[in-house]
Amino acid sequence: MSDREPAVTSLGNGRFVVGDGETQRTAYAIVAGTRTWVFLDGLTYVIEQARREGRRGRTQHDDDAALASPMPASVVRVNVEAGQEVSAGHVLILLEAMKMELTITAPRAGRVKAVACRPGELVQPGVPLIELE
Amino acid sequence: MFSRILIANRGEIAVRVIRACREMGIASIAVYSDADATALHTTLADRAVRIGPAPPAESYLSTAAILDAARATRADAIHPGYGFLSENSRFASACTAAGVVFIGPPAAAIEQMGSKIAARATAARAGVPIVPGETPGDQSDSSVAEAVRRVGFPALLKPAAGGGGIGMKTIRDASTLMPLIAQARREATAAFGDGTLYVERFVEHPRHVEFQILADDHGNVVHVFERECSIQRRHQKVLEESPSPALTPALRQRMGEAAVAVARAAGYRNAGTIEFLLDGTGDAAQFYFLEMNTRLQVEHPVTEQVVGIDLVQAQIRIAAGELLPWTQERLSQRGHAIELRIYAEDPARNDLPQAGPLLLYREPKGPGIRIDSGVMEGGEVSVHYDPMLAKLIASGDSRDAARRRACAALREYAILGIRTNIPLLLALLEHPRVIAGDVDTTFLDAERARVAEDMHRAFDPEPPPLVLAIAAAANADRQAIPRAVGNASAASAIDPWATMRGVRV
Numbered sequence: 196m197s198d199r200e201p202a203v204t205s206l207g208n209g210r211f212v213v214g215d216g217e218t219q220r221t222a223y224a225i226v227a228g229t230r231t232w233v234f235l236d237g238l239t240y241v242i243e244q245a246r247r248e249g250r251r252g253r254t255q256h257d258d259d260a261a262l263a264s265p266m267p268a269s270v271v272r273v274n275v276e277a278g279q280e281v282s283a284g285h286v287l288i289l290l291e292a293m294k295m296e297l298t299i300t301a302p303r304a305g306r307v308k309a310v311a312c313r314p315g316e317l318v319q320p321g322v323p324l325i326e327l328e
Numbered sequence: 329m330f331s332r333i334l335i336a337n338r339g340e341i342a343v344r345v346i347r348a349c350r351e352m353g354i355a356s357i358a359v360y361s362d363a364d365a366t367a368l369h370t371t372l373a374d375r376a377v378r379i380g381p382a383p384p385a386e387s388y389l390s391t392a393a394i395l396d397a398a399r400a401t402r403a404d405a406i407h408p409g410y411g412f413l414s415e416n417s418r419f420a421s422a423c424t425a426a427g428v429v430f431i432g433p434p435a436a437a438i439e440q441m442g443s444k445i446a447a448r449a450t451a452a453r454a455g456v457p458i459v460p461g462e463t464p465g466d467q468s469d470s471s472v473a474e475a476v477r478r479v480g481f482p483a484l485l486k487p488a489a490g491g492g493g494i495g496m497k498t499i500r501d502a503s504t505l506m507p508l509i510a511q512a513r514r515e516a517t518a519a520f521g522d523g524t525l526y527v528e529r530f531v532e533h534p535r536h537v538e539f540q541i542l543a544d545d546h547g548n549v550v551h552v553f554e555r556e557c558s559i560q561r562r563h564q565k566v567l568e569e570s571p572s573p574a575l576t577p578a579l580r581q582r583m584g585e586a587a588v589a590v591a592r593a594a595g596y597r598n599a600g601t602i603e604f605l606l607d608g609t610g611d612a613a614q615f616y617f618l619e620m621n622t623r624l625q626v627e628h629p630v631t632e633q634v635v636g637i638d639l640v641q642a643q644i645r646i647a648a649g650e651l652l653p654w655t656q657e658r659l660s661q662r663g664h665a666i667e668l669r670i671y672a673e674d675p676a677r678n679d680l681p682q683a684g685p686l687l688l689y690r691e692p693k694g695p696g697i698r699i700d701s702g703v704m705e706g707g708e709v710s711v712h713y714d715p716m717l718a719k720l721i722a723s724g725d726s727r728d729a730a731r732r733r734a735c736a737a738l739r740e741y742a743i744l745g746i747r748t749n750i751p752l753l754l755a756l757l758e759h760p761r762v763i764a765g766d767v768d769t770t771f772l773d774a775e776r777a778r779v780a781e782d783m784h785r786a787f788d789p790e791p792p793p794l795v796l797a798i799a800a801a802a803n804a805d806r807q808a809i810p811r812a813v814g815n816a817s818a819a820s821a822i823d824p825w826a827t828m829r830g831v832r833v
Contacts, residue, residue: 201794203801209688209744211798223742224802225687231799232687233791237739237754239747240791242799267683267711291518292681292711317711 261302262323268292270316275325279307287325288312299324329648330354330405330429334398335373337409338388339702340718341624342369345407348640357401359394361387363710368702375401382712385521388412391419395426405429405647407640411714414623415442431647433598433622441594441620444488444526451617454593456586459605459616461528463488469509475527476505482532485509487516488524493563495519498530533768534605536560537572537615539587540631542642543597544652551584552635553661555627558767559756561679566749566772567756568627569666570634573727573765574609583615590617599643601625626669626719629700633665633723664727666734668753670701670741672715675752675783683711687745692737696723696730709746717748727765731757755782 201215203222211222213235223234229244268290275287281301288299308326312318334357335345342358346369349356358373363382370376377397380387387393389412398406406423408414408431417438423430432438441447448458461484464475476483476499485497485508495515497508509525517523540552556572557565575583587602603618628639642653672682689705701718703709709717720741722734735757738750756779761767772779791799 201797203797205801205805209802211801213794213798221740222798223688223690223744224798225744226802226806227685227687227745231802232744233795233798233802234688234742234744235795235798237741238751239744240795240799242791242796266681292683297680 258302258327259323262287262299262325262327263321264290264292264297264299264318264324266292266297266320268297268318270312270314270318270324272314273310273312275307275310277307277309281305281307281327290318301327303327330644332357332401332403333405333407333431333644334359334377334394334401334403334428335369335407335409336388336394337407337412337414338364338367338369338713339716340700341409341411341626341702343372343702344700345409345640346373348638348644351638352641352644354644357397357403359388359397361712363708363712367707368704377401382710384412384712391416391422394419395422395428398423398426398428403428405431405644407431407643408623410623410626415621417442429647431598431643433596433600437594437596438622441596441600441622442489444486444619447594447620448617450593451590454586454589456590456617457615459529459531459618461526463524463526467524469506469513472509472525472527473505476509477502479527479529482530484528484530485512486526486528487512487520487522488526489520489522490516493560493565496563531605531607531616533770534558534607535572535574535609535768536565536603536618537574537583537606538601538603538621538625539584540625540628540639541587541591541596541600541602542639542646542652543591543600544646545597545649546651548652548655549588549591549596550652550654550656550659551587552631552637552639552659554580554583555625555630557627558769559762559772560769561772561776563769565627565669566753567666567668567762568630569664569727569730570630571661571664572606574606574613576611578611579613579615586615586617590620594620596620596622598646599624599628599639626716627667629698629719629721630665630667633698633721634661634663635659636662663723663725664730665721665723666727666730667719667721668734668738668757669716669749670718670720670743670753671749672709672717672746673749674747675749675780676747679749679752681711681715682746682748683709683715684746685709686743688742689744690740690742691718692720692740694733694737696733697721697737698723717743728763731763751783752779755779758782 204212209223209225213220225232231242233240271289271291282304285301286298290297305327308328312324332355333349335342346356356373358369358376359379360370361382379393413419417435420430420435445463460479464471483499487495495512497512513523535558537554539554543549554572555568555570557568559567590602601621604615605618607614673679686707691699698721703717722730724730724733738754
């Protein structure tokens with residue numbers, strides 16, 4: 196496409212045409228909660244709405260992400276209990292999803308404050324399964 | 329011929345069998361779990377029966393629930409698809425005992441060829457070469473470890489009851505031996521309910537070439553040529569094609585004859601696949617019998633496209649006692665077909681399986697494009713089942729024509745709401761070794777870094793301005809909809825009666 200400003204026209208039902216007066220392409224997009232999904236030329240983009248800032252410290256946030264399942268999964272085994280000291284890389288929880296084993300490992304050394312799941316339980320993504328002190 | 333066929337499966341293969349039944353004038357009966365109450369296969373069949381909750385063990389793997397459904401609907405045959413109960417000889421026997429025809433091989437043949445030991449013995453008896461390996465009679469960890477040392481490093485551990493690459497582990501040296509045995513056993517038990525392990529010598533750079541065979545009840549056996557399935561990721565096939573770029577006519581004939589000989593030695597009937605490891609290319613290449621799959625394969629469409637036959641309809645005809653519709657002399661390959669498996673997984677995050685809603689799902693169309701899918705827009709990809717959404721099969725008069733067609737179609741395949749492997753497939757189809765057909769089973773795992781680099785822009789944290797503009801338009805669009813609905817003048821503007829003046833109703 197040329198350097199001219201592209202125009203995006205909604206055709207309805209998630210379909211868009213992007214053109215600059217010379218060439219054009221079809222794109223698809225849909226909004227779901229805080230995420231907008233865009234498909235263009237075989238590539239998929241997910242645009243996250245800016246996260247509210249200052250709600251909590253960065254370390255806490257990083258811990259929570261590392262200690263949550265990346266997808267819906269069932270808990271096979273919990274290897275630690277509250278009060279236990281762990282080192283970075285220690286396998287804390289074994290999960291199973293879609294015939295695959297997933298492990299939750301300690302992102303850093305520390306003491307386990309609480310375990311928020313038990314074997315057999317179905318867990319959702321984004322929910323921390325272990326709290327580290 | 330049968331009046332009613334029950335399909336003991338879900339997803340794209342259930343849809344595929346329902347369509348074959350419809351074309352043949354046979355009523356189709358779907359079974360579904362609670363997770364699939366509104367799934368495509370459930371709604372497409374002539375009749376649908378709930379068989380249990382979402383976990384496969386309580387629904388799609390429950391012989392009792394499926395046979396109850398067959399009795400309740402007076403089905404006279406069951407098509408098992410692939411996966412689930414398709415290679416379970418006890419299920420095949422139970423069908424026969426219940427007076428329902430199992431559309432597949434006899435239970436004895438499933439048992440014989442499902443056991444890797446018996447299958448290899450059968451191949452050896454038929455005069456077909458095999459790779460060294462064994463299933464230790466004593467299945468203790470230490471005895472399995474001894475067996476690994478006997479076949480030598482590198483060795484391969486496989487679930488004896490398995491398939492599809494699940495639970496398979498490559499052992500390169502003694503240091504990883506014990507943990508990998510434990511892990512393979514856990515995965516085998518979880519996936520197949522049987523932790524028995526098979527140990528095999530690992531051939532370093534083999535091609536995976538398999539031959540489709542068909543056998544009727546009247547002693548006729550034919551092969552329907554080969555499929556090349558060397559492009560695999562962690563032993564799971566990603567791209568399959570026919571013909572194989574590695575076979576010469578003479579080698580093809582030798583391998584085809586070997587496949588037919590194995591099928592005859594097994595007393596096989598219905599559709600099956602003989603897998604070979606191919607070492608080298610051209611007339612001098614060496615091939616080894618690997619295993620037999622006693623069911624329809626995921627990748628059966630590439631054979632259908634190049635040979636011009638319908639394998640599912642052939643399975644049904646054979647099961648009904650009919651003669652094979654063709655002789656070997658009448659079968660030939662024409663053109664080229666490539667299949668790509670569309671998986672719900674994130675190629676930017678180590679192919680992590682994805683579950684979630686299909687917010688938008690638009691399949692590409694066009695000459696030479698076939699999509700076998702089991703999903704639809706608005707559906708949900710469940711955590712309970714295999715992450716394969718669909719298969720795209722591109723056909724053309726040459727390998728390169730089929731490859732280009734696949735690329736163009738993938739660029740139009742819009743799937744939003746979950747990540748898919750389409751960016752990886754696009755990068756793969758443009759890889760010089762894929763373009764040249766120079767691949768072996770180690771190719772994708774070895775070249776993963778390069779392929780990932782090629783598709784990196786798909787995961788650029790900063791989307792290009794054009795994409796942000798489209799996103800903004802989508803957000804503006806969404807905000808515009810409630811206003812239009814709530815606004816009387818906007819509603820009257822789209823009142824169909826207001827615009828239908830002069831139209832007779």
